[in-house]
Amino acid sequence: AQRVTQPEKLLSVFKGAPVELKCNYSYSGSPELFWYVQYSRQRLQLLLRHISRESIKGFTADLNKGETSFHLKKPFAQEEDSAMYYCALKGGTYKYIFGTGTRLKVLA
C-alpha cells in the first residue's frame, strides 16, 4: 500500500533550536518524495523535493530508503518557520499522496 506517515501532529521548539519533522513512507517502487508547507493565510506550496537535493530556507531532507524515511531538518529554527508541513509521496504516475501534516510552532 502507498502510505505517508507523519507521527507528530504538533511540534513546538524554541527559536534557534534544531528542528526535525518526521516522515515515513510505504511504497513498493522507487519513491519520489516532497515537502509542502502552508503558512498562515497562504496557499499550500512546495518547499523541497528529494530529487533536487536542495536546501530551501535552511531546510534539508534526505531520503533514507533503508528506513523508508524523508525527515525534514533545520539546524536553527526561526519564528517565520511556524507553519503546517506536509510530506508527500508520488505514488504512481502523477498521483500524489499526502501525510496528515505536522504543525510546527517556533516559540520566541
Place this chain on the structure above:
Amino acid sequence: NAGVTQTPKFRILKIGQSMTLQCTQDMNHNYMYWYRQDPGMGLKLIYYSVGAGITDKGEVPNGYNVSRSTTEDFPLRLELAAPSQTSVYFCASMGSGQNEKLFFGSGTQLSVL
C-alpha cells in the same frame, strides 16, 4: 497570472443538496487534482486528471464526481451532500517535465448540515 482559482470560498449545504465546486487554472497544466482536508487527517486525494477527457479516482472518491472537458477547468460535483463531506476542499494543478510541483488553490470551506 491568477494561477489556480477556486469558487466559492465558503458554502453551507443542507443534507441531500447538490453543488459543484469550481476550479480553473490559467497555466496550461495537464494535471489537476481535488483534495479534501479534514482536521487531523491531512490531505486526501478525491480525483485527479492527467488531461482533458481523462479522470481517475483517488483515495476517497465516493460521493463525488468530476469532469475535465477543457484543460483549464476541473469541477467537482457533490450529488447528495452528507455531513461526512464537511471539509476544506483544495484544487491543484501541475505542469509536466522538470517543473513538477503542485500549485494549489486557496480552498473551499464546505459545511453540510
